[in-house]
Amino acid sequence: MKQATVAEVKHPRYTHRVRYTGPGGKTLQRWFKNETDALAFAKDTDKETGIEGKAFGKLGADEKAVIEFWRNFVSESSDAAPPPLIDVVREYADRWKATRTSVTVQQAFDRFIATKEAEGLRRLSVDGLRTRCGRFARDFAERPICTITTTEVSDWVLGLVDTRVPKQKGKAPAEVSLLTKKNYRRDVATMFSFAKSRGWLSDNPMENAAKPKPPKKRPGVLSPEDVKHFFEALGACAPELVPFWAVRFFAGVREQETLRMDWAMVDLDAGEIHLPETITKTGVDRTISIRPALEAFLQPLAKPSGPLCDATVTARRYALKKTIKAIDAAAQKRAKGKKFQPFSMPKNAARHSFATFHLLAFRHPGETSLQLGHGGSPELLHRHYRGISSEKEAKAFWSIRPSKPKNVTSIRERKSA
Template sequence: MPKRESSIERQDIRQAKKLLEDTGLTLTDAARLALKVLPRKTANSPTFEDAFEPFIRHCMRKRLKSATLSYYENCLSRINEAYGDRRLSEVSRSDWKTYLEQSELSPGNAKARLRTARALYSWALNENPPLVDSNPLTGLKLNIRTPKHEIEFLSVDDAKKIMENAGKHKAAFALMLFAGIRPEEISARSNQDRLLWENIQFDEKIIRIPGSVSKTGKPRLLEHLPDNLWSWLEEGQTGSISNVSSSAVTNAAQFAGGFLKRQGDKKQVRIRPWPFDGMRHSFATYHIAFHNDPGRTSLILGHEGKTALLHNNYRGLATKAEAELYFSMKNIIINY
């Protein structure tokens, strides 16, 4: 038998109906409107570190491209350095604005982290139950100036230190530093999406990047590559060149170069800023300085029809002498 309303409940219903008399709304209509206005009950908001893996799994279920997943992973690892042990709900809009507009971040890095954090909050808001009440980054605009033709690259000493401490990553690092190959193309999530040893032809000294691996979806043929590259690659290998994610291989390069270090209970501590897309930009910068031929560099990078862009952005950033030192780095280091 249905439970009968109490006298207090019946009185509440009568008062509610009286309040709604001139609105044309029913009690059900009013309840629905109230649900839209009132804050939703959220689950216990996770820390950024705890939210990392569930968010990436969500992105994988949505079948986002490997490059996008790697982009998110790389940015989230940087965000974790600042907010890893804090809950998503604890970091306010003003906190984010201060963090993203800090002088240590390049405009490119700041915008990348903003896009990633915004996607993270959007996922958290749409979970059932929601993990946050709102997305503090919706509509947030950063007050940062983007210098024209801003290119960041590694010094020769930084590149040398990375290769000296490369360990099991020496082939991956060499392909990024001395052939300009993207980390996402070397260290994707599956063999179908990543460069394999079988794509490197030692006899002709060429590298074939399949369309399934290339960021643009178009195959690339890399010819006339620097001589020093081949000293770092071991002929006769098969399968994956790198078995870790692109964010992991980029992190490994930062540890090798002294940009990150492990300290105490923290997983990683930043020592100095890492250049945005630093290894690929380093190759482009020194290759143009060495050959003074943006067209040749453009073919290796896969920037079809963008010779003028490369000339304007990279020419003059490094000297010919620096480029000669950069491309003289060969595998004569015994730190393995």
């Protein structure tokens, strides 16, 4: 941009002319009756256009309004100095540009789920992402994902309520547990990381968002007596589910791994269960030793192949409720009218019981970790399972045997016959 120039002219009314650059780089000129006014105008024009390196021509009305607003804002912000105006403008410009190339939260969610399915993520995992991230997508559906702030996602996570329970009249819906909030935060953060990798936003707002910290709880472990009563009632109420629960209690196999198991993975002759990478949670093969307690439950019902458990979710839940009801009825009968403690099945009680009693009975943390699929590291075991029970109870646990029904014959016995 050229500097304003002052020149003496021959004119009947003016003595000097100033040429300067106006809006859009257009060259303009103005006439003056004396040199003093011409020089003053040229000086002010050069200041206004920033001739020292960043000239933008004569300021328009809207630009002057911005400068006036900013000066007033700065003067009123006496408690803390605001950032430089150029930083504010650049930040807004970046956000505005991002909205031009970004997508809505709903669109990002749809692409995220489609990608996870294409990557081969297991259906149960995809369903979990669809539930948690889908709720976030419904709440912020048409918002460009790049405009979601850390404050908004923090408030959303901390304000989650239970939508499955019908809201009672006059009562606010109950908040979900801190563990549930933590799980929602984890999955939504994964979706934002996916969006960032696609260039739909520059920063993941979840990185500095609120982090729910659920209280630490000791693993729920059943006593050997409770386990014994459970299998007695299960054999009477739902014998088809005995292998499913036996593998979970006496081999520590995870629930979803057990649902994917086939009888062909159970080698009773070798005394081992072979879990291929296709069904394990970690995607790594695992071999589990079959202890006498587990063999006693599996042998009478063993098959050459076929699903270990083919009951539906509804059937399994119904059978479990029916079994627990039978346990309580028997316990109440034994109590002979006295107060008795109802039976409860803590979450993952089967796997936790296996880990606790295996560690106590065999005193080999590395082996217990390998059986559980923890990679052989005993750190997790010591942190969660040490000191929960006693060696006496561990001995009683591994001594549990099924009450064999008279009408059940194992495949081995049928072959020998």
